[in-house]
Amino acid sequence: MKKWFLLLIFLFGFGKIYANSIFIPMDERQANHLKAYGIAYWILKADQEVKWLVNYQGGSFLMNFTAELETECRVRGVTYEVISSADEVALLKYIADPNLNMDAVNLVKSAKIAVYSPIKISKASFEDTDAVLLVLKYAEIPFDVVYDEEIMRGDLVKYDWLHLHHEDFTGQYGKNLWRISPEDIKAQENIAKKFGFNKNSDLKLEVAKKIKAFCAGGGYLFAMCSGAETIDVALAAEGIDIVPSEFDGDGIDKDAQEKLDFSKTLAFGDFLLELGNESGDRRMRSFSNINSASGKGGFGGWGEDENETYFNLFSFSAKWDIIPALLTQNHEFQIREFMGQTTAFNKKTVKPNVLVMGSSKTSDRYIYGEVGRGQFAFYGGHDPEGRKGFHRTPTDLNIHPHSPGYRLILNNVLFPSARKKKRKT
Template structure:
C-alpha cells in the first residue's frame, strides 16, 4: 500500500512528463538550412527543399537575402535525417528564434523578405534521346541535387505534351534547324545520328524539312510560356530560339539544311515582335561559322580570359522585386565566367523590358536575363558549364561532387524552385 504522503506525486507525474515533452518540442521545432558560406552543400540543399515540397507537401519559407537565401521549414526528424544523409548543413532553431528572424526580415528598412514555396513544379528537360558528345549543365545539377525530371523532345512538344509540366529547360539546342552549325562534323557518327533522327521526326509530322519542324517546336514552346509556363534556357538554346521566331516565314539557312539557298535579304525581313528577349540583331547564314547571329558576344570580341572573366549579380529589392531577387539568391555576388557556343548577350540587342540579372559591364554584355512572356516567365543564362570554362566536344562531364558549393550552378537551381513560390507582382 502506498503511503498517503506519496499520493500527490502520483497525481502530477504524468502531466509533468507531458509538460516537459511539450516544452522540449517548443524549443526545437524549425529547421533552418543556411545558404551562406557555412553551407557544406549548396546544390543538394535545393534538392532537399524540392523533396520536402514534393514528398510531404510541406510549405517552406525561402528567406531572400537572409544568409545567402536560406530555407526554413517545420522540424521533422525525417527531414533532419535526410539532410544528414545528403550532407546538407542545417540548424534546429526554436519557434521563438524563427519568429525573431521573420520579424527581422519584415522590417521595412531591411532588404530581405520571406517567400512561401508551396508546390514542387513538374519538370521537363527538352533534350534528344540519343547521347550527344556534350553534356548539359541542367541535367547534371538536377541529377546531383536529386531533383526528378522527365525528358521530352520534338515529338512530345509537337504532340502538345508540354501542358503536363510547369517548368521546361531547353537543351543546348539549335531551333534554326542547322544542327548547331556543326557542319564540319558532318561525318561524325553523332552528327549523322542527330540529323537522321531530326529528319525522321520532320517526316512523321509532315514538315518539308528540319528547319520548318524546329520552328514549329519553338512556336509550341512559346505557347507553353504564354499560357503560364516557366522556361529556362542556356547556351545556344537562348539565341537560336529567338532567331527562329524572328525568322518565321523567312529562309535564313543554306541549302545543306533545307535544300534551298538562304534568302539574301533575310535580315531585312526579321520580325522582332515575335521574340522573347532580343531585338535588332542580324543572322549569320554562313554554314562554316558556328555563330547564329550577332547577339552572342564572342570570345575574340570580349577581350577576356579565364583569369579575368567574371560577371556580377545585380541586387534587387526583395520586398518590391521578389522575382529577380529569387533568381539571384547566392552566397557570392561575383560569379566566375564560362564559355559556350553562346556565351553572353550584347547589351544593345536585349529588349528594354527584359530584366538583366547579371552582367559583365566591362565587356558590355548581359550573362543572365529574365522577363515575362504572356502569363509565363523565361530566363536565359549564357554559357555552357559553370564549372568548366571551355568545355569541348567529347570531354567528360563535370563531376559536381567536386563543386557542391558552385555559385554558377546555384543560379540554375534558383530557377528550378522559382515556380514553387507564391509570387508578388514584379515591380521592376
C-alpha cells in the same frame, strides 16, 4: 522516483516540442549548397511548404521540423539547424523589418519539370554536359525528358517548367556537324517527316512557336547557351530561309536579314544574322550577334589567359522586386564567366523590356522577361564550372557543391513554387 523520471522525460523532450523548424543556411556555413535545393524540392514534393528567406544568409530555407527531414539533411550532407518556435517568430519578425532588404516567401508546390533534349530519341552523347541535367541529378530533383514529338503532341501542358540548353531551333544542327552524329540527324528528320514537314528547320520553328505559347500561357522557360539564342532567331525568321544548303539542300534567302520580324521574339531584337557556312566550314559558329562572342568561333575568350573575368549579379529589393530578388539569391555576387556556343548576350540586342540580372562590362549574362501570363530567364554560357573551350566530359559536381553559377540554375527550378508578387522594376 517515478515523478522525477517523468519530469526528466519532459525536460529532455521540451526542446523537441518547441524545436518545430529546420533552418538551412545558404551562406558560407552551408556544406552543400546544391543539395540544399534538393531538400527544399523534396519537402515541396511531399506537399509541405518551404519558406525562402530572401537575402537572409545567402537565401536560406525554413521548414517545419520532422524527424524524416532531419534525417534527409544528414544523409544528403546538408547543413541545418533545429530552431524553436520562439526563434522562428523572432527570425521572421526580423526579416519583416521594412528597413531591411529581406523577405520571407512561401514556396507551396513542387514544379513539374521538363528538360528538352535529344537524348529522348538518340544517343546524343554531347548532351552529357548539359549543366541543368547535371545539377538536377546531383540535387536529386526529378524531371522528365521531352523532345520534338512530345511538344508537337501538346504534352507541355503537363509541365510548369521547361529547360533548353545547347539546342538549335533554326534547323542547322548546331552549325557543327562534328558534334552531332548521322544517327542523331536521322532521328530528328524522322520526327519532321512524321509530322508532315519537308525540312527539319520547319519542324524546329513549329516547336519554337509552341514553346513560346507554353510560356505565354503561364509556363516558365529557362534557357542556356544556344537554346536561348536560337529560339529567338528562329521566331524572328519565320517564313524566311536562313539555312545553308549543306543542311537543307537549298540556299539561304539573300534578303533574310531585312525580313526578320523582331516583334515575334522573346528577349532579343535588332540582331544581325551570322549567315553563310556554305563553304562547308564545320567549326562551331555563332547564329547571330546576339552572342557576344559572334565572329570568334562561338566562344568569347573568357578564361583563355591567366586572368579570369567575372560578371556581377545585381541587387534587387526583396520586398518590391521579389522575382529578380529570388532569381539572384546567392552566397557570392561575382561569378566567374564561362563559355558556350552562345557565351553571353550582346547588350545592344537585349530588348528594353527585358530585365538584366547579371552583367559584365562587355555583355549581359543573366536576363529575365515576361510574355503573356508566363516568364522566362536566359543564362549565357554552357557550364558554370567549365574552363577553356567546349567541354566534352561532364563536370563532377561533387567537386563544386558550392558553385554560385550552378546556384542560379537552381534558383530558377524553385522559382515557380513561389507565391509571386508583381515586379515593379
